[in-house]
């Protein structure tokens with residue numbers, strides 16, 4: 624399965640991507656994460672991206688397209704992936720179409736997480752507070768000023784992708800204002816409806832559908848077993864009749880045969896008697912002739 628998560632900063636793309644990774648066993652390809660790793664490692668890409676990211680701008684298209692193309696070729700992406708934060712511009716979307724075509728891969732869906740802009744600042748502030756609590760390093764671009772700039776670049780450069788993918792019948796919009804698990808369920812339902820996942824992909828779903836199917840299955844079996852005795856009785860009655868018929872026919876044959884045998888026996892007896900009689904007559908004749916002499 625290959626999907627794109629689309630939404631403004633703070634819409635919950637990262638959170639949902641991680642949950643989907645656990646659920647479907649596919650990888651999350653987050654350009655933001657990859658770029659942050661490149662910055663931390665001080666690679667040439669990282670050096671290029673550092674300032675742009677800190678100010679809330681967008682890293683050049685060719686840089687991110689190159690990163691994504693290499694990442695898709697890694698063995699762990701063979702099962703599928705979730706693109707989080709990419710594409711972010713129409714040229715990036717076009718480049719993605721091209722490279723997927725070249726790699727003979729199909730995009731299953733683009734999930735847009737729609738949120739009220741007024742909620743975004745709050746969400747990002749909460750995220751910052753939680754990261755501080757956990758002792759994690761806070762993102763340089765998670766400040767109210769930079770967030771405003773990130774939102775502006777989302778509106779100007781990324782939002783046109785909603786039109787781009789809806790024209791290509793790939794877009795599914797989900798209400799990103801719902802609770803985290805409700806959003807996950809809504810995404811799952813969408814993916815099911817699109818045929819991007821099998822109902823059995825997830826244990827819970829499988830158990831639920833099995834439970835749903837059980838009464839129906841039971842009813843079917845009951846119906847079948849209710850029919851069975853009647854069928855069996857009919858079959859038995861039929862075979863009884865057949866047996867009777869067979870017995871009658873058998874009896875007739877035996878009778879005929881017996882008659883034949885009887886006739887034969889009688890004929891033999893007569894023949895034997897006739898022979899005896901004939902022999903007696905002949906013997907008498909001989910005795911008579913001898914007496915005359």
Ligand code: ADP
Pocket residue numbers: 631632633654655656658675676677679680681682683684687707708709710711712715764773
């Ligand atoms: P968010 O989605 O919350 O804004 P990300 O972690 O996705 O944050 O991205 C952080 C920053 O990384 C962006 O503000 C941008 O500078 C850079 N970036 C990430 N993905 C892209 C991309 N596809 N194209 C250009 N720049 C990107």
